Amino acid sequence: MKSRSLWVAAALLMGVAGVWAQPAKPVRIGFICPFTGGSADFGNSARLGAELAVKEINEVGGYLGRPIELVARDDKATPDEGRRISEELVLKEKVDFTIGFCNTGVALKSLDLFQDNKHLLMVPVATGSAVTAKYPPDKSYIFRMSPRDTLQAGFLVDEIVKRGYSRVAIFADNTGYGEGGYKDVERFLAEKNLKPVYVARFDIGVKDLTAQVEAAKAARADVIVGYTVGPELAVLATARAEAQFTGPLYGPWPLSFRTVAERAGAAAEGAMMVQSIIADTSNERRMSFIARLKRHAGSQPIGSLMAAAQTYDAVHLMLRVLFQTKGNTTGDALKQALENLERPYAGVVTTHEKPFSASDHDAFSRNMIWLGVWRRGEVQFYYPEDAKRSAFIRRKSAT
Structure with missing residues (x-):
């Protein structure tokens, strides 16, 4: 009887040990x-x-x-x-x-x-x-x-107007992302009593936008805003160079994708985009x-x-x-x-x-984003003063 009790006790202890030995639930x-x-x-x-x-x-x-x-x-x-x-x-x-x-x-x-x-x-x-x-x-x-794009679009429009541009061409893909970005940019332009002088819409996978950029030139656009993702922004940057469009190219954050520099090469140089983080030594x-x-x-x-x-x-x-x-x-x-x-x-x-x-x-919030630019194959701060201030924490504001 005593040996049986000892065996039961040992079995219980082994069971408890087994429970403790089980890996923690992830x-x-x-x-x-x-x-x-x-x-x-x-x-x-x-x-x-x-x-x-x-x-x-x-x-x-x-x-x-x-x-x-x-x-x-x-x-x-x-x-x-x-x-x-x-x-x-x-x-x-x-x-x-x-x-x-x-x-x-x-x-x-x-x-x-x-x-x-x-x-x-x-x-x-x-x-x-x-x-x-x-x-x-x-x-x-x-x-x-x-x-969010509401912040990015407003930021880009402010930058464009600040630099004296007023004749904006918008290039946006037909996805929900492109549609939302197009509407955001159009709305912020309207708040400054501006309308896009040319709008191009296209499908993801487009291979050439040169004819559309030439049409933007014919409409006397002085700046292009592209609202799409990396590969298509590379196509747009290349088309801008092919059409010899001399105005700047702006875009939301996908313009910073490595794809853009790899596919557009030198045509990406000088293109500007919204960034939340930029490499900073x-x-x-x-x-x-x-x-x-x-x-x-x-x-x-x-x-x-x-x-x-x-x-x-x-x-x-x-x-x-x-x-x-x-x-x-x-x-x-x-x-x-x-x-x-x-x-x-x-x-x-x-x-x-x-x-x-x-x-x-x-x-x-809007105060937490930066303007980046492609320079020599790298995304850098567009404004030198931003690079100096980047170590300071930008906390969320009420606007």
Whole structure:
């Protein structure tokens, strides 16, 4: 009887030890971006940023001993594929929350899935204004870590007018991203009593826009604003050179993609774009991140520093939120924590003190963006004084 009791006790102890020996349940993050196709340059950059953040977090113990697991899916920059894998991650994989979307049109196709299931979606890259405007912020589970197009378009129009240009040609693709950007630019021009003198619309994959640029010249345009993604902006830059259009080329952040410099070559020189981050040797935290990112990427190209950095910050910010919710990953708990962040997050793009509120789910305000320019194959600060000020933190403003 005594030996049997000892055996039972030993078995119980072994069972308890077995429970303690089991690996901790991971925090599973859904991740959606294009890893193949025409948008792969910034999709893979975002993936590299997310992977680096997860790697660093896990190296120091994850979330209270729970490893972070990135459940990554390729949306191929296709809205229907984006919807399919969103359903897979939310309904089948039941990930704790999702970080994703590089393309505005792909994101818009799936927003209702996240909203209806009260599943937290953090958008690190897509900038279309409609992404965070579809639902009222106080009810929405959609947050964003990139500067929305409303900010970018207003910023570009102000720059154009400040430099004395008034005859604007707009080149925009036919996607949701191009449509939204075109409307934003048109609206900000109207606020300054200006109208575009020429508008060109085109499909993704266009190979030549020379005839359209020549038409813009005939309309006496003195500046071009391109609203599309990297490969198509390279086509536009090349067409501008072929048509000998001497006015400047402006664009939103995709004009900074490595694709533009690789495909347009010297034709990209001088093109200006909106940036949230520019490589800066005076900023130790930023340069350290870039060095770590390059080591992690190895031979893989980094097509967009912005996409990588914003996604890296998104992952680390969500870890901060997990500590605030004490591991509660329900949509309501994560939403409440994001809207009421208790401690600032010192990111590589900027320091986010109060990035969100119940009335605002966009982390960027207009004072937090820069004007970049292609010079000798690199994106640099257009204004030398911006380079000097870049080490100073630009906190979110009320406007």
